[in-house]
Amino acid sequence: MSMPLASSGLQTAQVAEDKLVVSIGPQHPGAGHFRFTITVDGDTIVDVAPDPGYVHRGAEKQTEYRTYLQSIPMLERSSLTDVTNIIGPYSLAAEELMGIEIPPRGQYLRMIMSENQRIMSHLYWLGIQGIFLGHSTMFMWPLGDRDIFVDLGQMIGGARITYSYWIPGGVRNDMPESFKPRALKVFDYFETRLKDYERIFFQNPLFLKRTEDVGVLRREDAIKLGVVGPVLRGSDVKSDTRIDEPYCFYKDLDFEVPSYKECDTYARCMVHLVEMRQSMRIIRQCLEKMPLGPVRVKLSPQQRTNPGEAYARVEAARGAMSFHIISDGSTKPYRVRISVPSMRNLIVLKKLLIGSHVADMPAIYWSLDYWPVEADK
Amino acid sequence: MSIVVDSFRAFIAGIRQLPRKRMTMRYPDVQTEMQSYYVYDPKLGVAKPGYKGRHILWLDKCTGCQLCSIACENISQAIEMVKVSRSQPNNKKSIFPQVDYAKCVFCGLCVDACPFYALGMTEDFNLVSTTKKNLVYAPEKLAIPPKVTRPKVEFKIDKDVAYHD
Ligand code: SF4
Ligand code: SF4
Numbered sequence: 001m002s003m004p005l006a007s008s009g010l011q012t013a014q015v016a017e018d019k020l021v022v023s024i025g026p027q028h029p030g031a032g033h034f035r036f037t038i039t040v041d042g043d044t045i046v047d048v049a050p051d052p053g054y055v056h057r058g059a060e061k062q063t064e065y066r067t068y069l070q071s072i073p074m075l076e077r078s079s080l081t082d083v084t085n086i087i088g089p090y091s092l093a094a095e096e097l098m099g100i101e102i103p104p105r106g107q108y109l110r111m112i113m114s115e116n117q118r119i120m121s122h123l124y125w126l127g128i129q130g131i132f133l134g135h136s137t138m139f140m141w142p143l144g145d146r147d148i149f150v151d152l153g154q155m156i157g158g159a160r161i162t163y164s165y166w167i168p169g170g171v172r173n174d175m176p177e178s179f180k181p182r183a184l185k186v187f188d189y190f191e192t193r194l195k196d197y198e199r200i201f202f203q204n205p206l207f208l209k210r211t212e213d214v215g216v217l218r219r220e221d222a223i224k225l226g227v228v229g230p231v232l233r234g235s236d237v238k239s240d241t242r243i244d245e246p247y248c249f250y251k252d253l254d255f256e257v258p259s260y261k262e263c264d265t266y267a268r269c270m271v272h273l274v275e276m277r278q279s280m281r282i283i284r285q286c287l288e289k290m291p292l293g294p295v296r297v298k299l300s301p302q303q304r305t306n307p308g309e310a311y312a313r314v315e316a317a318r319g320a321m322s323f324h325i326i327s328d329g330s331t332k333p334y335r336v337r338i339s340v341p342s343m344r345n346l347i348v349l350k351k352l353l354i355g356s357h358v359a360d361m362p363a364i365y366w367s368l369d370y371w372p373v374e375a376d377k
Numbered sequence: 378m379s380i381v382v383d384s385f386r387a388f389i390a391g392i393r394q395l396p397r398k399r400m401t402m403r404y405p406d407v408q409t410e411m412q413s414y415y416v417y418d419p420k421l422g423v424a425k426p427g428y429k430g431r432h433i434l435w436l437d438k439c440t441g442c443q444l445c446s447i448a449c450e451n452i453s454q455a456i457e458m459v460k461v462s463r464s465q466p467n468n469k470k471s472i473f474p475q476v477d478y479a480k481c482v483f484c485g486l487c488v489d490a491c492p493f494y495a496l497g498m499t500e501d502f503n504l505v506s507t508t509k510k511n512l513v514y515a516p517e518k519l520a521i522p523p524k525v526t527r528p529k530v531e532f533k534i535d536k537d538v539a540y541h542d
Contacts, residue, residue: 070451073484137391144400148539151409151532158415158429158498164484172489173424176412185534192537199390205380298422301448301490 015039019046024361026054034372036349040358048353050346056376063336068094068303071333072164079340079374081124084110084117084157084166085316086374089323090336092247092312094168097305097327106170106295107248108286113156113165114314115279115286119190120149121317122272122279125369129269130201132362133210138201145193148186155179168303170296180287187280194277202273211266215352215364218263225348228341229319230275231368233259234268241315253285265360268367302331318342318369342375398540407530407541411500415485419492428500429485432476434519437465438495441472448490455481461516473516479509499523 015021018041025035033055039047059078063071075090076083088110095102102110123146130138150160156175157163165172201207217227222235232239240257242250258274260267307329313322319341326335345368352364402409415427446456458472465471474487474496488496501523506512530541 066451069486070448073452073482073486077482145539147400148532148534154428155412156426158412158427158485159483162482162484163429164486170423172485173415173426176426188536189534189539196390196393196537200387203383204387205383294421294423296423301444 018042032370032372033376034370038353038358038361043357043359045353045356045358045361048350050349052343052346052372052375054376055373059377060336060338063333065332067301067331068098068168068305068333069299069301072167073162076162076164078377079316079318079342079371080161081121081371082117082317082374083162084113085314085321086340087164088114088166088247088314088316089312089321090325091166091168092314093310093323093325094305094333096310096312097308097325098168098299098303099306100169100297100299102170102297103294104249104291105174105293108290109156109171109175109295110166111248111250111253112175112283112286113153113163113171115282116149116153118279118317119276120146120153122276123149125272125317125366126197129363129366132366133207135201135204135207138197141193141197141200145190148190152179152183152186155182169299170294172296174295183283183287187284190280191277194273197273202270208266210360210363211264211269211367212262213264214360215265215356215367216263217348217352221351222263222348225351227319227345227348229315229317229345229369230268230271231345231348232319233257233271234367235263236261236267241313241320245313247312247314249289250282252289253282255282255285265363265367272369304329304331305333316341318371318374319345338377340374340377342369342371346370346375397538398542400539400541402530402532402541406527408525408527410529410531411502411525414500415488415498416494417485417488417491417497419494424485424489427498428502429483429488429498430500430502431478431498431504431514431523432488432519433497433499433522434474434516435495435497436463436473436516436520438493439468439473439516440493440495441468441470442492443472444490444492445474445487445496448487449481452484452486453480453482456487459516474519475516476514476519478504478512478514501525 019039021037021039023037026033036050038045072087076087079086123142127139127142157165217235219236222232236259238257238259255278258271305327309326311324313320321341322339324337325333328334411428413427415429417424443458446458449456455477456474459475461471461473485498533540
């Protein structure tokens, strides 16, 4: 039904007497580098055509020209809100091929950074969801509070956002002594702050009106379409890689995975809120349980791997993120296959938007936490 | 009924922020306290936590082995080895790394590659320049430790308020 649009910057096109094609993106500040066209009949969306690929950089191919270590800065740039988790599975798969064992302290540091990253990513998501729903306070607060977690990450990682911290062989450096007291202080602060968030946003009648029963993704559909992460958990499936296929020391920790029966946009938003609390709980436990010792195995910069294949999966902020590496035994991978959560969640856009109102589109779209750069790789 | 109560609660949650101190830092006038240098210990094979800003080169330790430039090769090609008129017994060819900050991504993997404790990264992140040429730091320029003249402020956190004063 939707006609391909002329590339001359045409924004709308009449396709039938009462149907109009509207182009959303790729330069919309919320949509990111992503375009989709919707066909509207009055106020109702009757067709959706997602058009990803604007920021495809060939990350899979590029890894074939770099050694295992050199790929790290390039790979983490495809998801700037979630840099630790995106390179996690790559490093885990590479380590499996190299046949090395990471010291326990290094694994705990990985978990701390990856949960900290999850909070940062969810706060960023929350800010944008707030402004999409016209709640500018909910844009300012999470992005302000996110800075505190960026500071925490900087204490360990040594950079604001792109730390290249989780590398094959362990982590780059140990954490400074001042991290623990600061982190505990921040968590106490942020827990009271989350109650404020609930009062002003999550229990706000206007927010409820705009998200309840909007964009319902039934449990069966979610499973059939193969969505991951908060979208899947918002559809009443308790699935989380940290529980199903524990990596690092997640099996020793005690945390809950939220899931909601409502299956609507509100449920997906609540999953993000609860996950932030659980992430803080995980970091607290990590700080308690962490043993002393080395954090990194010394590898040669030209480290060779054993020939073979390895697959690793971690729970990134947006869902299960996985890497499949095939190695021929040289210093560089033979082939790398990346599966990103954003791409897997994009599939449901078509399912959710058709039949909904145009005004509900931003709330539904962003509740999927779609990150174009990550999806395009 | 609950619509009225919940709206009122949302309103109060906003009002309660009014007397609080501001969270924003007045950046160009002040800046945060940064950590120490990021340096790597090749013997232990692990780095010391620190901020990964502009590099620092300890000229007397550098042997011109080019390992840093090889490490950066497929990352951003930011390091080029250049000749410097300086006689140094442990650096026969007198070549030292020169970093182009128009390309560098501040990953610090060159620091991890240096086996002679010659390269580190400083807390200096303010490398703004109007020309690309000024972003190329010659070895002599890299050897100068940065000076931060701005007053430092701390991000203070209490039980329910975070602020810069
Ligand atoms: S920090 Fe990274 S990008 Fe910059 S010069 Fe060193 S290796 Fe190259
Ligand atoms: S800085 Fe280090 S790695 Fe680079 S040339 Fe000098 S000694 Fe070699």
